[in-house]
Amino acid sequence: MLSTLKSQFWGSHGVVSSRVERGSRRAAAAAGGSQGSGVCCQQQNSDVVFQRLSRALERQNVLARSKKTERKSAKRWEIQSILGAEKQVEEEVASTTKNEVVLPSVGSWSSLGVRTGKRTDIKKILILGAGPIVIGQACEFDYSGTQACKALKEEGYEVVLINSNPATIMTDPETADRTYITPMTPELVEKVLEKERPDALLPTMGGQTALNLACALAESGALEKYNVELIGAKLDAIKKAEDRDLFKQAMEKIGVKSSPSGIATTLEECFKIAEQIGEFPLIIRPAFTLGGTGGGIAYNKEEFETICKAGLAASLYSQVLVEKSLLGWKEYELEVMRDLADNVVIICSIENIDPMGVHTGDSITVAPAQTLTDKEFQRLRDQAVAIIREIGVECGGSNVQFAVNPKDGEVMVIEMNPRVSRSSALASKATGFPIAKMAAKLSVGYTLDQIPNDITRKTPASFEPSIDYVVTKIPRFAFEKFPGSQPILTTQMKSVGEAMAMGRTFQESFQKAMRSLETGHSGWGCEKVKELDWDMDKLRYNLRVPNPERMYALYAAMERGMTQEEVHDLSFIDPWFLNQLGELMEFEKFLKTMKLTELSKQDLYEVKRRGFSDKQIAYATGTKEIEVRAHRVAMGVVPAYKRVDTCAAEFEADTPYLYSSYDDECESAPTSNKKVLILGGGPNRIGQGIEFDYCCCHASFALQDAGYETIMMNSNPETVSTDYDTSDRLYFEPLTVEDVCNVIDLERPDGIIVQFGGQTPLKLALPIQRYLDTFKPKAASGEGYVKIWGTTPDSIDAAEDRKRFEAILNELGINQPPGGIARSEEDALAISKRVGYPVVVRPSYVLGGRAMEIVYNDAKLKTYLETAVEVDPERPVLVDKYLTDATEIDVDSLTDSYGNVVIGGIMEHIEQAGVHSGDSACSIPTKTISDKALATIRDATTKLAKKLGVVGLMNCQYAITLKDEVYIIEANPRASRTVPFVSKAIGHPLAKYASLIMSGRSLHDLGFENEVIPNHVSVKEAVLPFDKFQGCDVILGPEMRSTGEVMGMDYGFDKAFAKAQIAANQRLPLTGTVFISMNDLTKDGVVPIARGFQELGFKILATGGTAQHLKQVGVEVESVLKLHEGRPHAGDLLSNGKIQMMIITSSGDVLDQRDGRELRRSALAYKVPIVTTIAGGLANLEAVRSLKESSLEMIPLQDFFKKKDVDATS
Structure with missing residues (x-):
């Protein structure tokens, strides 16, 4: 049976046959053939010979590939045919090269009117980042932006960076020369232009955010005013690709088909186009948006109206494309690069397993494309080349998406991204071809043939990647x-x-x-x-x-x-x-x-x-x-590790970028150097994202500098950690016990670091430790056995296990909210009765507050328990008293192996305890916490770190009641998601310090022995994806839901908070109406907020009970009906643009009243700022007051850390 399956498999798996096709395509481009170059060989005789040589080389390459990859399964007559054809081709190549015709050299491009080579007329380049992690725009833009900064600095350019996301490698002070962690709005970016006066702006590394900003700056005249040139993609090219109407016209001009469609800027126009197309379903695609935001599939008129309204609101220019559905067609993407000399290369083909109708970011994708015939692929290739030329992207990468009818092979273009994209990052990791780095070099004048391939070090970038594996x-x-x-x-x-x-x-x-x-x-x-x-x-x-x-x-x-x-x-x-x-x-x-x-x-x-x-x-x-x-x-069945080499093994790979397969030859070639294996965080998820990848990268950088060979293991294609030059060796592998142990057996590192990748490697720590204890593998360096570095797995378990942790806290005299461990429904009900409602319930061993909830009565508790048990049946449920009106504190600390402890940063949460720390805004230094409470927190953190035997980082969370009582909520002896923010706030790279501590250094060695209290204020704000999840309530609670974060820095809290809010897309109003609706518990707290906004000239609007309460304390207020009380109600005023800010609190119950839920959803749709806590309301009041008094100043990160700006306290 097994042999039958094997023969079926070899006959159908589609890898070998497509390898030859890819080798052929790459050879054509490498030779500079007609597909790869549009301007070489102007003379007719040169052109003829060049084409002959190109074709001959292409055929020779195909045959070489055939010999290498096909012979083991080819029949005898096929091998004879290959050998005969090979001889014929060798003769053709020989005869062709006898012609003494000189092909145009790189230097001769200038004689043809093309400027190539590094530009010397520009000195300073501004790069726009992508801002916070949101759905559709994630870590891949940290990867691309970091590559671009490094590439341009290598070339000697001064690099200025703007990005609001602190959890990125690109915003580290050493990545760019000047780093502005600031809101990415046209007005504020223009201030940076005025201050820095760059020669050029590179907008293609920061996703849709950067492209839209570049367009806005060009149209406002800011680029012309400050004499700044757009590089990477010209404004016309951006508009032609992003504007649905211009793109459609361009496709018609070059004869590329697209789905029957029309462009609309109003709802009436949308319906007219729908009538012309004549049938549902219809696809709505807004222009200039990210990840299909505002778009969708409409199956009827009601859905069509809803989606069109959302799409028009989401589009930068209120423009949507309404097109006939191609549901069921196959979807493909090609990653394409073009240089100033019109050379075009196809980096990678990607096939979506899911057919049309699913966003490519949500589809399972495979590279290279598996089900295209060679004829179909050549058609897509030709069209992609024609499209990138017509659109005018002349020095960078683009992503072109196609639909193919499986019935007859008809091809239609869907869209094009004239920038580095999510798919570019995937293609880069899939092929080993660093698209962002190449695009950055192309943007400053290089041509593809002038840029070397880092992996082979023998071929240029004009040599198209070819891969002999499947991704x-x-x-x-x-x-x-x-x-x-x-x-x-x-x-x-x-x-x-x-x-x-x-x-x-x-x-x-x-x-x-x-x-x-x-x-x-x-x-x-x-x-x-x-x-x-x-x-x-x-x-x-x-x-x-x-x-x-x-x-x-x-x-x-x-x-x-x-x-x-x-x-x-x-x-x-x-x-x-x-x-x-x-x-x-x-x-x-x-x-x-x-x-x-x-x-x-x-x-x-x-x-x-x-x-x-x-x-x-x-x-x-x-x-x-x-x-x-x-x-x-x-039995000797162990994996072999193969190298990603960009050329299907035609040249030896210089870079150890590896994946496993059960193949014959292992290409890993591990060394006997001192080395460390760093386990990454795996795929992004809510609660575990880019912040942990940041820590992994810092560990690698620091340990490399300390003389260790670093080995990264991760499975996330978006990240900087999986860039082949972040570590000495990269294993792109699943993070499971089996796969990690396979790498341990092969590499035998001195140390394994599990502390930086979030919950993923922590869950592996105990089984890996058991494996090491059982088999005792010796380190390849000869210096002892393989060990887990840092805090021991047992100490990690002691902090995670409620019973063990409770015992430690009792011994140390540290207060904890009353609660208990419930192993049954009866236990949970009994504990809740003992401590009193409300209670916080959650399963143990979770990240991001998964399945955590505040419950207010027995009925809600019973409902919750059914869900929690499903989430983690092997662990008990934790039940704790919910501390009403408490302030939450986050602490990051460092401890060395000698027992020295230093506080890295103490953060005060702006939302009250009960809102997950990942969703709450926070500030460094603290704003309202007493010295007594801070002293208690420092003492408790120090004692706990020593007792747990922490080596490296630890994060503790505390709650402070109105009576100034301090309670510890939890402790995590690992890197937390706040590490990047704290590092940038205090000017010290905590993750780097932690990794060096694990290698045996002391805090004294590192020169970090005292807590740093900065003179400036840093505010972190969460970015939430509610706009992507229709029907979900916007209220914040104990379960984390944010996807990313932004940071604001200034010398006062008000300005720093204002920057953070603007960066998180909260449009803080300076005039207008503030709507307030409070529950009974928070009506007293809202009085100073209402009074403050009134003093600033705002009109106050409130629902019945809140309005009555405000009138009683002397606040001038106008009443408005609730949604269920009649019309016109608050929702009508909101949709008519009569409300500029909404402050709506909730009891925290997830089953919130329908009115509040609908109002919050409406506010989100109309982009009106929503505040759901009293603390948030007060902070917003301060920010608005500050903005009315003076404008924001743009200050680069590096300027905050001059000696006079930082105090050190013991």
Whole structure:
């Protein structure tokens, strides 16, 4: 049976055949052929010879690739044909090169009127970052921006950076020469232009945010006023690509088809276009927006009106494209680069497994494209080249998206991004070709043939990448964080992160990607799949309607006997992919018939080559994962590690960028140097994002400087940590016990760091420690055994385990809110009765407050417990008294192995305790906390760090009551999400210090022995994705829901807070009306807020009870009806533009009253600032007062840390 499956597999997996095609395409571009160059060989005789040589070299390359990759499976007549053709081609090359015709050299471009080579007429370049992490725009722009800064500094340019996101490597003070962590608005960026006077502005590294800013600055005349040139993409090219109407006209001009559509700027025009198209469903795509924001698929008139309104509001120029649906068509992307000499290269083709109708960021994607014929690919390639030329992107990268009709191969272009994008980052990691770095070099005049390939160091960038492996990217979602939102995927992106994996086959890379997601699955199948319990109607619905669980519905349907044809008819997923998945199911069936000891070495190799994990094999054979590993290793079945080399092994890779496969030859070549393995954070998710990647990068940089070889292991394609030059060696692998232990066995590092990647590596710490204790691997350097560096896994567990932690706190005399551990519903009810409602309930061992809730009575508690048990059934539920009106404090500290402790930063939360720390604004230094409370906090943190034996970072959270009582909420002996913010606020790289401490250095050695209290104020504000999740309430609570953060810095709290609010897209009004609606608990607290806004000239509007209370204390207020009380109500005033700010508090109950919920959603839709806490209201009042008194000053990060600006206190 296994041999039959093997023959089926080799006949259908599609990798080998496509390798030759890719080699052919790359050779053509490398030779500078007609597809790769538009201006070389102006003379006719040169052109003829050049084309002959290009064709000959292309064929020679194809044959070389064929010999290398095809012979093992080719028939004898095929090999003879290859050898005969090879001889013919060699003769053709030889005869062609005898012609003494000189082709144009790089220097001769100038004679053709093309300026190439590094520009010397510009000295200072301003780079625009992407701002905070939001859905559709994530870590990939830190990766691209960091690459651009490094590339341009290498060339000797002075680099100025603007970005509001502190959790980025690009905003570190050493990345650019001048760094402005400031709101990214046209007005404030213009102030930076005035101050810095750059020669050029590079807008293509910061996603849609940067492009829109560049357009606004150009149209306002600011660029012309300060004589700043746009580089990377000219304004005309940006507009032509982003403006739906201009793009459509451009496509018509060059004969590239697009879906029947029309451009609308009003709702009436939208309906006229819908009538002309004549049928639903219709796709609505707003212009100049990010991740499909405001767009969607409308199946009827009511949905059409709703989506069109949202799209017009979201678009920078109130413009939407209404187009005929291409649902069911296959979707492809090409990453394209073009230089000033009109050379064009295709970096990578990407195929979406999900058909049209799902945003590419939400789709499972595969590179290179697997189901295109060569003819279809050449058509896409030709069109992509024509498009980038017509649009006019002349020095950088672009992403072009196509739809292909699976019935007849008809091609239509969807859209183009004239910038570095999410797909660019994926293509860069998939191929090893650093698109952002190359684009930065192209923007200052270089041509592709002048830029060397970093990985091979033998080929230029004009040499198109060719890969002999398959890459699969799978998105990660967080619908569970947004109750009320529908988990349905459309053209508006909703994923919060993604994982990528590489393998020699699609099946291997797909299974590795599935387990890289860290959603509890160890692959695809061979485990308990809840969808198997669904009835067939539910399965059909989940196949028909795109959703995050569709691949498991597909598994369940096929397991239950649904044919591949029926699955295809429901899902429109290409039959080739369904066939591949069907083969995996056949292997699963085979495994379930075998005992572990019956699996031969060949059987194990065949299974592992299809990506099955040890855990899956254990499930299928009824054994344990550790037993499978032991059996496999005893049989000699271990992974080989292959290098990503950009050229399918044609040249040796100089850079160790590695992935595993169960292949014959291992290319890793590990060294015997002193080395450290750093475990990354895996895919982004709410609660674990870029902040942890930042810490991993800092660890690598610091340890490299200290003389260690650093090894990074991660599965996230968006991040700087998975850039091949961040560490000495990179393993792009899933973060599981099996995969980490495989790398440990191969590399045998001196140390393993689990402290920086968030919860992902922490969960691996105990099983890895058990593995090290059992097998005692010796370090390759010869200096002892492999160890986990830093705080021990046992100490980490002591802080996470409620019972152990409670005992430590009692011993140290540190107060904790009254509560207990509930292992049953009865326990939880009893504890709640003892401590009194409200209580905070949460499962242990979670990040980002997952499944955490404030409950107010027994009924709500019972409802919650059903959900919590599902989240983490192996751990008990924690029940704690909720401290009403308390202020929350975050503390980051450092402890060395000699027991010295230094406070890194103490942050005061602006929202009251009960709002998750990741969603609350906070400030350094504290603003309202007494010296007595601060002293208690410092003492408790120091005692706890020493007792736990912390080596490195620890984060503690405290609550301070109105009576100035301090309670500890939790302690995490690891890097926290606040580390980047604190590091920038105090001017000390805490993660770097922590990694050096783990290597044995003391705080004294590092010169960091006292807490730093800065003279300036830094405010961090959370950025929330509510606009992507219709139907979800906007209220903040104990479960984290923010995707990113921004930072404001100034010498006063009011200005720093104002900067943070503006950076988080809160439009602070200077005039107008403030609407206030309070619950009974907060009516007294709102009085100073209402009075303050009134004194500033604002009109105060309030609902009945609140208005009455304000009138009683002398505040002039106008009453307005609630939504259920009649018309006109507060919602009408909001939609008519009569309200400029809303302050609405809630009891914290997730089942908030309908009125408040609808008002908050409406405010979000109309982009009116919403404040949901008293503390937030007071801070906003201060910010508005400050803005009315004076304008904001732009201060670079580096200027805050002159000696006079910082105090040190012991």
